[in-house]
Amino acid sequence: MFRVKGWLWLAGLYPAFFIPSVKAEPVQLPANPSSASAVLAQGIVQITGVQITTVDGRLELDLSTSGALAEPATSFNGNALIIRLTGAVLALEEDEFLQFEPAEGIALVQVSQLPNNEVQVAVTGTEAPPTVSTSVRAETLTLSLEPGTAIASAEDEALRILVADVQDEGYNPTASSVATDTETPLREVPFSVQVIPREVLDDRNVTEVGDALETAGGVADAGGRGRSEIGPNFLIRGLPVSAGIFRDGIPTFSLSALSTNDIERVEVLRGPASVLFGQGDPGGIINLVTKRPLAEPFYSVSATAGSFSTYRGAVDLSGQLSAEGTVRYRLNVSYENAGSFRDFVNRERLLISPIVTWDIGPRTSLDVYGQYVYDEETIDGGIPAIGDRVADIPRSRFLGEDFAEFTQDQFSVGYRLNHEFSQNWSARHSLQYLTYEPRRYVPLTSIFNPNAFNEATGELQRFEYFGGGSYNRLFTNAETIGEFNTGSVEHQVLFGVEYRRNAETPEFQIGDPYPSINIFNPVYAGVRYDIEPTFFRDNVTNTVGVYVQDQIEIVPELTLLAGIRYDFVDQLWAVESQGSPREEFNTTDEAFTPRLGVVYQPIEPLSLYASYTTSFNPADGDDRNPDGSTFDPETGRQFEIGLKADLSDRLSLNLAAFDIRRQNIRTPDPNNPFVSRQTGEVTSRGIEAYLGGEILPGWNVTAAYTYLDAFVSEDTRDIVGNRLPNVPENQFSLWTTYEIQQGDLSGLGVGLGLFYVGDRQGDQDNTVTLPSYLRTDAALFYRRNNWRAQLNFENLFDVEYFSSATFNSRLLNNPGAPFGVSASVSVEF
Numbered sequence: 001m002f003r004v005k006g007w008l009w010l011a012g013l014y015p016a017f018f019i020p021s022v023k024a025e026p027v028q029l030p031a032n033p034s035s036a037s038a039v040l041a042q043g044i045v046q047i048t049g050v051q052i053t054t055v056d057g058r059l060e061l062d063l064s065t066s067g068a069l070a071e072p073a074t075s076f077n078g079n080a081l082i083i084r085l086t087g088a089v090l091a092l093e094e095d096e097f098l099q100f101e102p103a104e105g106i107a108l109v110q111v112s113q114l115p116n117n118e119v120q121v122a123v124t125g126t127e128a129p130p131t132v133s134t135s136v137r138a139e140t141l142t143l144s145l146e147p148g149t150a151i152a153s154a155e156d157e158a159l160r161i162l163v164a165d166v167q168d169e170g171y172n173p174t175a176s177s178v179a180t181d182t183e184t185p186l187r188e189v190p191f192s193v194q195v196i197p198r199e200v201l202d203d204r205n206v207t208e209v210g211d212a213l214e215t216a217g218g219v220a221d222a223g224g225r226g227r228s229e230i231g232p233n234f235l236i237r238g239l240p241v242s243a244g245i246f247r248d249g250i251p252t253f254s255l256s257a258l259s260t261n262d263i264e265r266v267e268v269l270r271g272p273a274s275v276l277f278g279q280g281d282p283g284g285i286i287n288l289v290t291k292r293p294l295a296e297p298f299y300s301v302s303a304t305a306g307s308f309s310t311y312r313g314a315v316d317l318s319g320q321l322s323a324e325g326t327v328r329y330r331l332n333v334s335y336e337n338a339g340s341f342r343d344f345v346n347r348e349r350l351l352i353s354p355i356v357t358w359d360i361g362p363r364t365s366l367d368v369y370g371q372y373v374y375d376e377e378t379i380d381g382g383i384p385a386i387g388d389r390v391a392d393i394p395r396s397r398f399l400g401e402d403f404a405e406f407t408q409d410q411f412s413v414g415y416r417l418n419h420e421f422s423q424n425w426s427a428r429h430s431l432q433y434l435t436y437e438p439r440r441y442v443p444l445t446s447i448f449n450p451n452a453f454n455e456a457t458g459e460l461q462r463f464e465y466f467g468g469g470s471y472n473r474l475f476t477n478a479e480t481i482g483e484f485n486t487g488s489v490e491h492q493v494l495f496g497v498e499y500r501r502n503a504e505t506p507e508f509q510i511g512d513p514y515p516s517i518n519i520f521n522p523v524y525a526g527v528r529y530d531i532e533p534t535f536f537r538d539n540v541t542n543t544v545g546v547y548v549q550d551q552i553e554i555v556p557e558l559t560l561l562a563g564i565r566y567d568f569v570d571q572l573w574a575v576e577s578q579g580s581p582r583e584e585f586n587t588t589d590e591a592f593t594p595r596l597g598v599v600y601q602p603i604e605p606l607s608l609y610a611s612y613t614t615s616f617n618p619a620d621g622d623d624r625n626p627d628g629s630t631f632d633p634e635t636g637r638q639f640e641i642g643l644k645a646d647l648s649d650r651l652s653l654n655l656a657a658f659d660i661r662r663q664n665i666r667t668p669d670p671n672n673p674f675v676s677r678q679t680g681e682v683t684s685r686g687i688e689a690y691l692g693g694e695i696l697p698g699w700n701v702t703a704a705y706t707y708l709d710a711f712v713s714e715d716t717r718d719i720v721g722n723r724l725p726n727v728p729e730n731q732f733s734l735w736t737t738y739e740i741q742q743g744d745l746s747g748l749g750v751g752l753g754l755f756y757v758g759d760r761q762g763d764q765d766n767t768v769t770l771p772s773y774l775r776t777d778a779a780l781f782y783r784r785n786n787w788r789a790q791l792n793f794e795n796l797f798d799v800e801y802f803s804s805a806t807f808n809s810r811l812l813n814n815p816g817a818p819f820g821v822s823a824s825v826s827v828e829f
Contacts, residue, residue: 044117045069046091052102052109059103059130059145061121063111069141072121072134077295077325079107079362081129083121083143090119105147106130114296115786115828171700172652172693173197178267178287180551180561181249181276181494182481187644188551190561190597190609192218192656194690196266200702203737203751203779205304205792205824207312207336209245209258209266209288210234214755215733216268217688217704221804222726223814230806231255232286236270238684238710238727239283239636239662243617246277246287248416250430250475251500255438256375256408261314262332262353264291270688271638271658272615274593275563278498278545282615282636282662283684290369293328293357294318299829306792306822309339309346326359340378341817343398347377363420370413379404379442383802384519385768385810386455390802391519395815399460399517403528404442411435414475424483431476440467441531443514447809458520460811464511464529474501490553494563498545507533539573539621561597561611566590571621583622587630591616605646613638619666626675634664651693659685667716681714682724698749701736712764722766725808728758737779751779751792762805762813770813773801786828794820 049064063069065088073084090096090113097111108124123130125147135142173195175185186193194216206212213219213234222240223233231254232245245252252258260266267289272282297319304312314334321327332353339346355369381400383391414432421427443462446452452461477498484491509532515525549563569589576582597611619631642656665680686708694700708731710724723729732754739749755775762768776797781790798819806812 045088048091050097054103061143063141076129080122080124085119088119178269187607190599190611192270194268212266217690218706223806236284241283244280244285250432261334263288265289272613272636274615275565275595279617293330302826304824307820312336329356344402345378345380350374365418367416373410375408377406379406382812382814384453390813408438427480429478434473458518461516462514466509466531469506472503492551494549496547500543502541505538508535509533534578536576542570544568557601559599564594569618573621585622587621589618607644610641636662654690656688670716683713684710698739698741703734706731723761725761728760730758732756747783749781753777768810770802789825792822
C-alpha cells in the first residue's frame with residue numbers, strides 16, 4: 001500500500017481511489033465554452049457520462065454524448081491503450097473519470113480533457129495493452145475492450161502511466177523527489193520542502209532562478225538575485241547555498257545566473273541535506289527539475305518585450321521520434337538581449353537544451369540530454385555605503401567601466417538509465433559531465449582595503465582585475481530502490497553509491513592601480529589594460545559517497561525515515577604566483593552524516609513531523625593551520641518540527657520551526673589576526689509558514705512568511721550576537737492570480753504580488769543596514785484555446801530598495817529595479 005498510496009498522491013488523485021461510482025452525471029461545462037449552446041455552435045461534442053460494464057469477459061465503456069463523435073484514433077504507451085477523441089469536451093461532475101481494476105486484466109480506465117477540444121481515454125492493462133473495437137452511434141460511443149496477452153508490467157505500470165498523463169497540479173504540487181530521492185508525497189516527508197511549479201513561473205513571467213525564488217519562504221538574496229560573474233548566491237534560512245544548487249538531483253555549477261526556460265519546477269529543501277546530496281552548507285539545497293519529453297506532440301513559441309530594452313524569445317518543442325512512441329524528444333531554445341536601469345549595463349543569453357527519452361523495453365528507459373548556455377553581461381559592483389546607510393546617489397548610477405564584461409560558455413551532457421527488476425525492485429544510473437569557462441575583465445574595488453573608499457569625498461579606488469580559466473565536473477551515481485515487508489512493517493529502501501571529480505584550472509590577475517572614480521561626479525576612464533595573469537591554481541577533488549535510507553511505514557498513520565551517508569574527499573591543490581615556486585597541498589577528509597525523521601498522520605489531511613539532519617563541508621585544499629595541519633570540515637545540524645495540512649484537495653498549509661547550528665567556522669586568532677582558529681559558530685532559528693494552491697476555481701495563491709533569528713553565536717572577535725548579513729528578521733511573499741472561468745470574459749485573469757523584506761545587515765560587523773521594503777508586482781493576462789497574452793508589472797509603485805550586499809561588504813550594495821513592464825505572447829500548437 002505504501003507504493004500505491006504514494007503514486008496516487010503524486011497524481012493528486014488519492015481521494016478518487018475510494019470513489020466507487022462508475023458514472024458521472026453532467027453538472028458543469030468546461031471553462032472555455034461560455035455555455036452549452038456555445039459549445040454546440042462550435043461543433044464540439046460534450047461527453048456527459050461514462051458507464052462501465054463487463055460482458056463475457058469484455059469491458060464495455062459507454063460514453064454518453066451530445067452528438068456523434070468522429071472515429072477515434074488509437075495508440076499505445078507501454079501497457080496503456082490511448083484513445084483520442086477530437087472535437088470533444090468533458091462535461092462531468094469531476095474534472096476527469098477514473099476507475100481502477102474495473103475488470104480482470106484491466107488495471108485502470110481514465111478519461112481526461114486535453115487542450116484544443118480533445119478528450120483522451122487511457123485504458124491500462126495489467127499485463128499488456130488491451131485490444132479495442134468501437135461502435136459510434138448518435139449519442140453514444142461504445143468501446144469494447146479485451147485484455148491483452150501477458151508481456152510485462154502490472155499495477156505499478158498502470159500507475160506510472162497515470163502519473164505520466166495527469167495534467168498539472170497548478171499552484172499545489174503534492175509530491176517531490178528532492179527530500180527522499182523517491183517520488184514521495186510531500187505530506188509524508190519529515191522535512192520542509194516547497195515546490196515552485198511552472199504555472200507560477202509563467203504567471204510571473206520570470207526566467208531566472210533568483211526571481212523564481214522570491215516566492216520561496218526563507219530564501220534571501222545574497223548577491224543581486226544570483227547575477228552573472230558571481231553565480232547562484234542565495235541564503236536558505238540565513239545560511240549560504242552556493243554549493244547547494246542541483247539540476248535533477250545532480251550538482252550544477254556556474255558563475256552566471258541560472259535560467260528557468262528549460263525548467264518544469266524549482267524545489268527548495270530547507271535544512272542540512274548531506275545524506276543524499278553530499279558535502280554542502282546546512283541551509284538547504286535548491287533542485288531544478290527539467291522539462292521532460294511528452295508522449296503527445298507539443299510545440300510552443302513565446303516572445304517578450306519589456307522595459308530597459310528587454311527582448312526575449314523562446315521555443316519549446318516535444319514529440320515522438322518513432323512510430324511506436326518509444327523514442328521521444330524535447331528541445332528548449334531561448335535567447336535574451338536586455339539593458340538595465342543601471343547606466344551602461346546590458347546582458348545577453350543563449351540557451352539550447354535538448355533531451356531524448358528511449359523506452360528500451362517495458363521496464364527500461366534511457367534519457368540522454370545536454371545543455372549549452374552562453375552568457376555575456378556588464379559587471380556591475382553596485383553602490384557603496386556611507387556611514388550606516390547606502391550612499392544617497394541615483395540608483396541608476398554605474399560606478400564601473402562600460403567595457404567591464406563577464407562572459408561564460410557552459411556545456412553539459414549526460415544520461416539517466418532506469419530499470420525495473422520487478423514490481424518491488426528497481427535501479428537507476430546517472431552520468432553527467434559539465435564544463436564552463438568564465439571570463440571576468442573589470443576594474444575592481446578592494447573590499448579588503450578599508451581606505452579604498454573615501455566617504456567624505458566620494459572617491460572610490462580601483463585596480464586592474466582579470467579572472468579566467470576552465471572548470472570541469474564529472475558526476476556519476478548508481479541507486480537501487482526496493483520495497484519489502486518485515487511482518488506488518490513496510491519498507492522502502494534506497495541504497496546509493498556516488499562519485500564526483502571536480503577539476504579546475506583558474507587564473508587571476510590582480511594588477512596595477514586603475515584610475516579612481518567619484519561616486520558623486522563620476523568620470524569614466526575608459527582605459528583598457530592588457531591581460532597578464534599573475535596567479536594560477538589547479539586543483540582536483542575526488543569524492544566517493546555511499547548512502548542508505550529506509551522509509552518505514554510502521555502503521556498507516558506512522559512513518560519513520562532514517563538515513564546515513566559516508567563520504568571520503570581527497571583534494572590535491574596547487575598554487576603558483578608569478579616569480580614564486582609552485583606549492584602543492586593534499587588533503588583528505590571523511591565524514592558520516594545521519595538524519596532521522598518521523599511523520600504522524602492522526603487524520604488523513606494532517607501530518608505532524610519532527611526531524612534531525614546533519615551536513616558537512618570540507619575546507620579548501622590549500623587551507624592550513626600555522627603548524628601545517630589541515631582544517632576540519634565545517635559541520636551543520638538541525639532540529640525541526642512542523643505540520644502539513646490539506647485544507648482542501650487543492651490547497652495546502654505548511655508550518656515549521658527549526659534550529660540550525662553551523663560549526664567549525666574559522667575565526668581569527670585573538671593574538672594573531674593572520675592565523676585562524678576553528679572555534680566559530682553561527683545559529684539560525686525561526687518559524688516558517690507556507691500556503692499554496694487553489695482557494696476557489698480560478699483563484700490561485702502562493703504565500704510564505706518567515707521569522708528568522710540568524711546570528712553569530714561563537715567567535716574570537718567582538719561580534720557575538722551580531723546578525724548575519726543579508727538576512728531579514730521578517731520576510732513575506734504573496735503571489736495570487738484569478739482567472740474568470742465562464743462567460744464572455746472566460747480566460748481573462750489578473751495577478752498581484754507583494755514582496756516584503758525586512759531590514760538587513762550589509763556586513764558581519766553590522767556597520768551598514770539595508771532598509772526594509774515592500775514591492776508590489778501585478779499581472780494582466782488573457783488565454784484562449786492555445787494562445788496566451790499577458791502584461792507583467794514589477795515594482796508597481798516604484799519603491800527604491802536594495803536587494804542585497806555582495807561578498808559581506810559595505811562597498812557592494814545592489815539596488816533593486818524601478819517600475820518596469822513586460823508584454824509577452826505565447827502560442828501552443
